[in-house]
Amino acid sequence: MNAPMNTAPVAAKKLKVATTSLAGCFGCHMSFLDIDERILKLLELVEFDRSPLTDIKHCGPCDLGLIEGGLCNAENVHVLREFRKNCKILVAVGACAINGGLPAQRNHLDLRDVLEEVYQTEYLLGRAGIPNDPELPLPLDKVHPIHEVVKVDYFLPGCPPPADAFWKLLTDLLAGRTPTLGHGLLHYD
């Protein structure tokens, strides 16, 4: 107990991490950055693949994928599947990825009514009509949390999850522990 071993991870290889925001607000990413100076320590241990933090457009083979946001449109589904295909471990980060969150509040409404209200009501975007540009992803009729479409390995709740929770998750994973969050870190709000 009193003979501290040097327990710095035998960082033979850096952990490759990809992150993305689907139907989310980037709040989770912002919170992640709140780990402040620990990010420097983190960068010694991990390397970022596709992420808003990098400019990589497609996710390559990774050790870890962090997904913020739920599934609101076809594009979200494609990105999620790309992540699932490439990431050994997939983590749903934040309320939206875990239960649909704020965007899922539209699930009580019919998509038809939503689109009509937004694009065909005079005082909103009335004149524009419903856009049909093939470049635009089509919305799903309901918003879904990501675990309803792919298998998710871990969940990091919170809206957003506190920076310390990110840190705990990553350090647990780096150390090969099953991630756990204690009192104060596990939050749904």
Next chain:
Amino acid sequence: MTETDTIDAVLDRHRRDGTRLVQILREIQEQLNWLSPATLTRVAEGIGWPRAMVSGTASFYSFFHTRPRGKYCVLWSDNITDRMLGNAELMDAMCKKLWLEPGRVSEDGLVSVNTTSCTGMCDQGPALLVNYRAVTGMTTARLGEMVGLIREQKPVAEWPAEWFKVEDNVRRAGILLGGDFVPGSALKAALSRATAYATEASNFRSVKESLPAGMAGPLTMLDEMGKSRLRGRGGAGFSTRMKWEACRNAPLKAGHTRIVVCNADEGEPGTFKDRVLLTSHADLVAEGMTVAAYAIGATRGFIYLRGEYRYLLEPLEHALARRREAGLLGRSILGTQGFDFDIEIHLGAGAYVCGEESALIESLEGKPGRPRIRPPFPVTNGYLDQPTVVNNVETFASAALVALHGGEWFAAHGTEKSSGSKILSVSGDCERPGLYEYPFGVTVRQVLEDCGATDTQAVQISGPSGICVAAEEFGRRIAFEDLATAGAFMVFDESRDMFGVARNFAHFFAHESCGFCTPCRVGTTLVRNLMDKIARGHGSPYDINELFKLHRVMQGASHCGLGNSACNPVFDTLNKFRPAYERRLKSLDYEPAFDLDAALSQARQMTGRDDAAAHLTNEAEA
């Protein structure tokens, strides 16, 4: 008569007694077609209950309509046996002919068509209820005629009588179905059997607890019950003598009496033997109840008759009236001073859970049929807190035979732990569906042979909450020692898909869960959704694990037998007919439950797009 007059007349007939709320609501609905908000308010005022409780009860029962319903309300019995006889196709055809969507009332308010849980006509399906009257043996021809009559708005009372004919279909009779019972004979035997000791003992109790004086023999009757080793026929197989004795010994509060309840809810899909007992052997059943009253010192009795058997109400009322005239019910039965007992009939209103004895009692008290916390048990704190015996119809019929012939005679039938006989309701893939009464101990194989079943793959014993036995188990016996049963015996031949069978049952439980406790309320729906997911071809081994997990949670944690056994059919078929599931699984380890491409269809429609990017494949492009 105005609506208020109608409501008030019903209220008065029931002495404005809130405990009769389920009966009040049914009778009002029979006249006014539905229970409007104003009706519920008036009823609440009439019985002096909070309105929220009245609407709480009205909204619990499937057969009560708190929104306008069609003038003709057609409900197709949706047990798996009806399915096997083609009810889905017939219902579909009916909806097409009437330009209807299932579950919706037609725009002119004329008709609605939907499904309902098993109506207890499995031996003569496909069956349906029209305005809560049972119709059997539906065919395409009958369907066409029926649609015509609905369009013509011909009152149901004027429809062809043969449509409403319900056959007994007794194929094999034993001591219950074959006997030549003389009303009153069992009671006379019971009264004459008293020993001096028993007379004295019951008289002693009578002083202490205001049981009628001069009443001889209740203890002897209990002794005979003990010798008979009769066990309850409603499924659990509890010793009838012990139940009666516990009720008899339960202390009475001032103004209370003991109560005898006949459980004629017969809601377990595939069970229809109580229907026949009440149709053709009503005296035997009522006499068994009266014997029970005599043995435990009860003065009030109820028959809780399932709403699906509404057509039996009048015949049963007549049977009871005849018994009153013959001195077999009412005051001083058979001239015995102080032996007072009478029976009322309460109709259920479409809720399987009301077969659970404490939920049944709640319903008798005018409330939603929610199983109570036990203990205390009904034998000490039952109907309006009074000591109450609840037994199955067949149990009472058997008890009458015990009274008539003695316990030893009865115990000579059947096996060591299962005395007497058992009536099986046989349906499904066999030549001669109907009732088969055997001494306990008969093998499944024997029954299959007798009913003309060939190439049998499986038999569902005791309904969805019972057990599914596969061919290699057909040597097993119907008895409490081996296969305990409430009576259902549904036969599936090699052509049937056992996954489909389990899925039908999963839908049944999700529909019938009372919603009181979390594991069953949510669990039955999760199980149904998983079964539907697998049926749509979106299942994966992950979902199979989920089913096992839900089984484990629901079985231990549910509040009553419904939730505890709701996963049985899924569990049994997963263990015995796994390939029926595996055939449908994707080889992937995870698949979404919903159709991703379909989830884009609304957006496609609204944007007019159909390009590649406007679609999603459903299999993950792994």
Next chain:
Amino acid sequence: MTTDLTFQLDGEDIAFTPGQTIMQAAKAAGVYIPHLCWHPDFPAHGSCKLCTVKANGRFGSGCTMEAQAGMVVENRTAELDDKRRTLLQMFFVEGNHFCPSCEKSGDCTLQATAYELKMMSPHFDMFYPDRPVDASHPDVLLDFNRCIMCSLCVTASRDVDKKNVFAMGGRGILGRRIHINSESGKLADTDFALTDRAAGICPVGVILPKRKGFAVPIGERRYDKAPINEQVKEPLKEATP
């Protein structure tokens, strides 16, 4: 022979008085048994099943089962906590629990229990049911999206307030819900008042006083300060007008 009125709860001796339930005895001893629908002031309802324990090897509800001398009761075992987590997930998928916008967050028994049992996700597919919000009453908002059907409001209104403003009605997952005691079904048309016991009894964020939003900031609320299992003996704080 002396009658020793104790039973074992996870190996610990718990004293009880005859007639006490396992839950009551455990609470008196300061031991946490997870529960949602049980409230010390009212008879047990027995619906949530979070309190499921194993007594002498058999599952049962701790809030309804009477303690017996010498009984051996399992409470916080991995097996039971797994079941409880599944039950919690059932609550989260059957309703609409969007904690970030819920006034009860931090004071909510459901949420705190889910933290205690380390519920990381709702796990199942969400039902997203359509449930009404009743804003008709001048002082109180009802948001049934979060109702866990514990019936505490029913009991409190009936037994304490003598008003019967609420009743449980309907059947099954689709039907079961709170009925309000008025023909319109609106709370404004009842004699409900903010001073009713029922106004403060809801363990989740259904019955909420209006214009009180976020008076105590998130982060400083009851279960922010300490986890629920450390507050067994604390009196329940009920929202007061």
